[in-house]
Amino acid sequence: MTSEEWRLVGFTAGMAVLATLLVLPFGVAVAWLLSRRSWPGKTLVETLVSMPLVMPPVVTGLILLQLFGRRGPLGSWLWETFGIEVVFTWKAVVLALSVMALPLLVRAARAAMDGVDGRLEQQARTLGAGEWRVFFTVTLPLAKRGVLAGTLLAFARALGEFGATIMIAGNIPGKTTTLSVAIYNLVQLGEDGKAWRFAAVSAVLAFISVALSERLTRGGRA
Template identity: 55%
Template sequence: MNELFWPLWLSIRVSLVATAIVALVGSLIAYLFARRRFPGKDMLETLFILPMVLPPTVIGFILLSLLSKNGPLGKWLFQLFHIEFVFNWLGAVVASSVVAFPLMYQNAVAAFSGVDKKLELAARTLGKSPWTVFWTVTLPLAWPTLLAGIVLSFARALGEFGATLMLAGYIPGKTDTLTLAIYFAVANGENDRALIYALIVFAFGLTVMYWFLAFSRRRVLRYRLGDGAGAPDDRAP
């Protein structure tokens, strides 16, 4: 692959994998947390959204301490599965997943909390199993807001820098995502290359946020007009 476009390809691959992880894990956890109360729930939710306020370098340092070959989790994973995260594109996936998780989690909680439980109960009274109710009633109603979380998570993963640099490092042709490539291109005086990468990230971010705002306005308008059962309220897109 052309050296110029390698960071773009790597960033897309990392972001897609990270988004798939947070979409699955975040949705499952959010569904459980939106429907149940239990001791320690508030503390766990605080930990889930903490990456939104922690500096990326702090997140990266924590991940490095946990996932390096000498770290408690990294040592175990390497011995059993020979998986390495440091100086590896998998490290970029982990870093991107962690920083994108809060966006997916918050949107997923809003999505499942906004589903009209009367509709789920009606399906249960017709003899449908909880699994069938989830797939045929809950998920379709929650899907628009889940989709917003997925798109925002992808955009956040694509723009991840600090935690990725700490954990995956910068190795050209191996771990040089777009944001890392921009930084080191400027450091090496390759401003034209940095400009190309920056324009790509800017264009993508502009497109995502424009879509997200338009999507949010349409959802709020539909709710106010009473169109669509179970539409979320104004507190979330």
């Protein structure tokens, strides 16, 4: 592979890492709320969080485009308040990857927290620990394997994202083009050899991420 091709791989991996880190605190918080709390509208939140898993990614991308476009409610606010343009920039890539990766993180983290014995948390409260301390010293340590497994799955999903990314970020070489977008373009141009090289890199990265996630999940069950 040429240096330009490796730069594309590095850009995609970097965007996936950034997206995963951005959704990690939010995803863990949502997983905890879904696992440990009941409130009106909980089912609606569960459904909304899982929607990107079942909707066509291009539909998710279209929704993001409407929200964060220059005339969209969030996009116009960001532009008028901070002068930040999202659509067709690297920020749009991170946004698309984050939205598509979030459901996997939340589902894995929630499953891990559901497996934590609530009696241990209650014992910590009776000893005077507040909710934050219970979370960071009891719940999270016991659920850490599941959270890490979900983080790896989210990273793998971000690496392979295509539909939402092409809708909101487009295909601007050197600025928004990711591995999946590049593979699509190369196939359209008949450059199958180059496309297969990118596909092989994507498959290896995804395989490593999923394998580590499965290992963590099995270790947590044990």
